[in-house]
Amino acid sequence: MKVSRKQLQQSMFWRKFLRLTRGRVGVLRALEVMAEEEKDPRFRTLANDIRTAMEGGATLSEAVRSFPKMFSPSVRELIKTTEKTGAWDEILLEIADGLQDGTFE
Numbered sequence: 298m299k300v301s302r303k304q305l306q307q308s309m310f311w312r313k314f315l316r317l318t319r320g321r322v323g324v325l326r327a328l329e330v331m332a333e334e335e336k337d338p339r340f341r342t343l344a345n346d347i348r349t350a351m352e353g354g355a356t357l358s359e360a361v362r363s364f365p366k367m368f369s370p371s372v373r374e375l376i377k378t379t380e381k382t383g384a385w386d387e388i389l390l391e392i393a394d395g396l397q398d399g400t401f402e
Contacts, residue, residue, distance in 0.1 A: 298399035306340055307367070308396035315389040325351060343367060356380055369402040371395070 310331070317327035328348035335341040343364065350360035358377035361368050368376075372392055379388040395401040 300397065300399045303367075304396045304399065304402065306337060307372075308393045310340060310344075311389050311393040311396070315386065315393065319386065324357065371401045 313331055313334075314327055317330060318324060322330065325348055328344045328351070332341050332344035332348070335344060346363070347357070347360040350363060351357065355363075358373065358380055361376050362373050365373075372395075375388050375392055379385055382388075392401065
């Protein structure tokens with residue numbers, strides 16, 4: 298299965314988010330760092346927009362849901378489930394792997 302550039306970029310987005318938060322960087326700061334380092338303007342804007350939504354009181358799943366063209370229903374549902382279960386390390390890795398291997402769009 299051919300994996301699109303968007304899927305690879307999303308995979309890298311979630312892997313970086315996972316690595317930063319595993320390193321005990323707070324979620325909002327992780328998104329800020331990601332935006333600072335991101336070369337693709339779409340993903341830089343995406344990280345900033347998610348952070349802004351969360352600063353306004355949205356959960357990560359609510360913020361991600363605002364981008365249906367960027368995040369597939371599967372990814373959005375997994376993020377929502379992760380908030381309930383707390384299994385961030387496992388699920389974020391599954392999302393990144395699924396995007397990279399073409400399981401998720």
